[in-house]
Amino acid sequence: MWYREGTITFTQGSNTLVGVGTAWNVTANGVLPGMIVIGPDNKLYEIKRVTSDTNIVLSEPYTGETQSEVPCRIITTYEGDLTQFSARFTALMSRMSADSKSMRSWLTALDEVTIEREDGTEVTVKPLMQIVNEHNENVEWYKNNTDAIDAAGDKAREAAASAAAAAESANTAGEKASQASQSASAAESSKSAAATSAGAAKTSETNAAASQKSAATSASTATTKASEAATSARDAAASKEAAKSSETSAASSASNAASSATAAGNSAKAAKTSETNARSSETAAGQSASAAAGSKTAAASSA
Structure with missing residues (x-):
């Protein structure tokens, strides 16, 4: 009986076969220790054990050339015989x-x-x-060193407690140091603020002195301006009187101008009348000349 499912990889010098698509570990297939595998070198190799569906261990290493995908050829027996x-x-x-x-x-x-x-x-x-x-030696050693072990345990617990206390102290010290650092920083900030305030006060003092000087100058200027304003008021009063006189003169001039305009109108009317009279005289003269010419003609005819 043969088992021919799958392929096998044979490695030179190795006693392990690797299968692909094989089921060597299934009992019904009859692949058992003592069965024969035919290698690609046509030699027979005894199976030492089957470790899985895809792994077989041979009793002796494979001596041929390394090959893969070799068709599986295992000699088995009839199932159940x-x-x-x-x-x-x-x-x-x-x-x-x-x-x-x-x-x-x-x-x-x-x-x-x-x-x-x-x-x-x-x-x-x-x-x-x-x-x-x-084990017996360890038990005996433990019995002989129980007191020392217990004492060491106590010491370890004390050391742990001391370490915890030290850690707590270190933590507290760290907090205090942090607070001190913050206080120092705050003090430095206050110092800086004080210096800034002092500078501002000095500046304010300087500005106050300048303002006082400016106020004095402004007061002097105001006095001068008040004097100039009084003079301007007097000048304005004089100008007002002069304007009033000018107004009276203007009224008189206007009245005179009105009279002159009336006289001019009358003169214009008289001139118009004279012009009319002159034209009448010119017409009469023409008529007289014509009459004279007629008389002259008549006289000549009589002579």
Whole structure:
């Protein structure tokens, strides 16, 4: 009977086969220790154990060239026949025998013991006798040093309490230092503010002196301006009187101008009349000249 599912990777010098798409750990497939794997070098390799569906450990390393994706070819037996049962039972008994031997070695040995795990790896452990002896020694040591251990525990607790107190003191000192720093900063700020205030006071004093001087100057200027205003008032009164006289003169001039205008109107009327009379005289003269000419003509005719 053959098992041909999946592919296998063979590595030169290694006794481990890695499968892809295989189910070697399924009992019904019959892939068991003692079965035969045909390698790509056409050699037969005995299976030492099956660790998983995709891992097999050989009894001896593979000697051919490293190859991957090699079709799986494992010679098995018919499922459920006597040969398969015998193989399984033999493998089980071999495992039990090996485990029993390892257990006896571990229980009775005085030195370290090497035990094989299920996956074929090995682990080195202390023998039971050594473990028991070390345990007894530790128990005896504890009994002999109980007082010292208790005292050390008390000391440790006291040290922890002292450390906590020291930490609290350090914390308090830090807070005090922070407060002192803040006070110093506040004092420095107050000092700076005082200096600023002093400067401002000095400036105010200087400004007050300047203001006083300006006030005196303004008072003097006001006195001068008051005197000038009085003079201007007197001048204004004189101007008012002069204006009143001018107003009277203007009224008289206006009256005279009105009389002159009336006279001019009368003169214009007289001139118009004279012009009319002159035109009448000119007409009469023309008529007289015409009459004279007629008389002259008549006289000439008579002569």
